[in-house]
Amino acid sequence: MTQPQDLPRTVGELKASGHRERGVKAEIRENLLAALAEGRNPWPGIYGFEDTVIPQLERALIAGHDVVLLGERGQGKTRLLRSLVNLLDEWTPVIAGSELGEHPYRPITPESTRRAADSGDDLPIEWRHRSERYFEKLATPDTSVADLVGDIDPVKVAEGRSLGDPETIAYGLIPRAHRGIVAINELPDLAERIQVAMLNVMEERDIQVRGYTLRLPLDVLVVASANPEDYTNRGRIITPLKDRFGAEIRTHYPLELDAEVAVIRQEAHFAAEVPDYLLQILARFARYLRESRSIDQRSGVSARFAIAAAETVAAAARHRAAVLGESEAVARVVDLGTIVDVLRGKLEFETGEEGREQAVLEHLLRRATADTAQRLLGGIDVGPLVVAIENGSAVTTGERISARDVLAAVPEVPAIAEIHQRLGASTEGERAAAVELALEALYLAKRIDKTSGDGETIYG
Template sequence: MPAAPSLPQHLPTTLAQLHEFGWRSKTVKQEISDNFTSRLAAGDELYPGIVGYDDTVLPEINIALLAQHDILFLGEKGQAKSRLMRLLATFLDDFVPYLDDAQIPLHDDPLSPITRRGKQIVAEMPADEVSIAWWPREERYAERLAPGTKFADIIGEIDPSKLAGGISMGAEEALHFGLIPRMHRGIFAMNELPELDELVQVGLFNILEERDVQIRGYPVKFDIDVMILFSANPATYNRSGKVIPQLKDRIGSVIYTHYPTERDLGISIMDQEVAPNNEVGEANTDAESTSAGPEVVVPYFMKELIEEISRAARKSKFVDHESGVSARLSIANYRTMLASAKHRALVLGESPAVPRISDLGHLYSSSLGKLELDMMGSHQMSERQVLDAVLAEAIGTVFNEYVEEHGLAEIAQIFSEGVKIEVGDMLPSSHYAELLKRVPPVWDKAFEVNASQSDAVRASCVEFVLAGLYATDRISRSQTHGRIVYEF
């Protein structure tokens, strides 16, 4: 979340000055709705960094904010649910005033206090003696992961030390408040709602319905003003007994998220998360800005392959569809591919560093653990074997698209004459350049895939075509110690 600006010097420091300043109290939802309305009318960017939701998710969020609802984001892992929740905090005011008193456990509104101490200060002290401080936007958002969360963590508990001092258990002063009461006039977000203990869910239901706190049977009435956000996976949220019906009923809006509907959208997400300062390189390539080492040039078909791996995994019968395949799989694999290309360039002294198919041999390290297998199926495949199958499918899918455009299938004919080509992630680009001198000109069609005179880019094209021919059963291959030989 963007940081709030520095506190302006002219802001009031007493209640009397606050009255003169003309500040007016708002509920947090009204505040968010008003700021959202202003930014929407001005045509401002509302959700920076969110890709692929313009026509689906974002309009639903807009309506929920205008309706001043508590919101549940429902979707599988890696669908930007947490990022969306954090972005909603950007619609808060830069600062809001509160009573600056050490005995008040939350940020009490000077014009409408809810604590006994706050009400006493405003009622009994002269306005020019009531101290005011300002709460910045960046501190008005709190987030919690449901597993392991206790009632005392987010609602509160009786403080034994205060009881020992003679304070009654039914008194407000006897309580130690949890996160939600302390976020009075702010936003509280709970991730993975179905994993929350039912007792805590009951406490949340009471806050959503009555906006008050009840601890150990002692009803301490507070008009708590907080916007509550939730995230959950549909597989667990819709399962009976995971979320109490009363809590479901009190959530104002349910927003369904999804994975990128188009491959190019997934690639845009990768570029944004991995290399936000891309520069345009040669035709159909992107040059990645790096802080050190050689320039990294990525042929677009390599980006397509990385994203297609995730898309193929989401459709695979071997992968648990209820768990989903996070966008983090593409992001992690993209980083690994770039790292492998850079490693080769540094070792061999080459520049630019260009990813190849052989670099995808290192994706096991960034993929294993991110695919949850469907254990109910009859297959006995390991996660590594599933990844191999998904990778082969992704290569075949992308390659067939290029075959239709460039007629690359003709290249398979050269292997009928006994031509063998060895590839590997640590072979220099010059190795490929020498090989291409001894094969027919039909290989020129391969370079239509990514027009370039760079040996490194051409080497990447060669590997892509060979891997595609193999994935579509046009040629065979053998593999030993990280090196692959393609032949008829």
């Protein structure tokens, strides 16, 4: 983030450069329309919203509306809000040293107005990067009016200024977001009296502090996120504030499997290689959980569940490689079993499912594995492999079994090479992982047996 050296440094130089002042909503609108006209994607890293949420959000921004996103946990609301910063100009001029980052052409605080009048075209300016114009606040119940709007600064009063002097105000988050974006996460968690303090900011664009009004023509885009469950039960957005948001947009979990896998790949930090088909299994697992009647769907099944599951599977592979001294750590189907116990607490089950949580998760994980294997390996003649296993060529795998030992036990039949080719397996670890997927699919189809215990799983 290196600032260009040829930027104007005074108001006079800024005027000579032909710079045009724009409000933040006009700036976002023009930059968005330019990106759309040029075919550039204004929303890098956002998956699954291309045909639903994104068009609605783009229309709201073009209209100049403040926006609230409604959706269950883990649907990418915060990430979407943070991506709005990409629609701001990369660098924007501000009055040097101004508390609210005012535009040199339009000072709004008493101090900046005086400085502008005294200095004229010699008023010094500095440049602010777009990343410094995005402000975010988690709406915790203890958030105060002072945090969001401002309060009297007792130090300034003690210095001798009168209580009604606007310069005694210590500005809150929203005024400091002047000429930028202010995002409030989990808006319903704000106490209702705090939401009332935002009404003037949202509509009249001024602030009220301790009984007197300071007329500040604030230029902000206000965006917020809310969980529909909180929206109706734990907390609520008061009706006058809800009315001031120009757009209320519902988010959702990815509708397509590819989008779910893309989110996992983007957000997860892997300690080992995780083949794409394992990510597909985890993505299907999350989708089946969202469809299950055993899961409380009001709280949702967060995308973080699948992300954490993928990271856990990778960690299991890295752990095995360290214990066995393998140079290559590749996740295998046997590692999927590690996610059920450690991630069960991330889900909310229906009240009638006490004691069945483990069984529900194991059943849906088996279903996700079988469906993924069927789609990827369907059509391969595995008959000779089944016959070889039935004739005594059992294959042992597990957290204590290396990839080399797994491959050494696999019968040499043409289906194995075709499985490797179909799944793009080239290294030793990848080939062992591919074989495990095929064996697990045969077991789930009830064509071979499987026994597990003491860290080993035997297909035979």
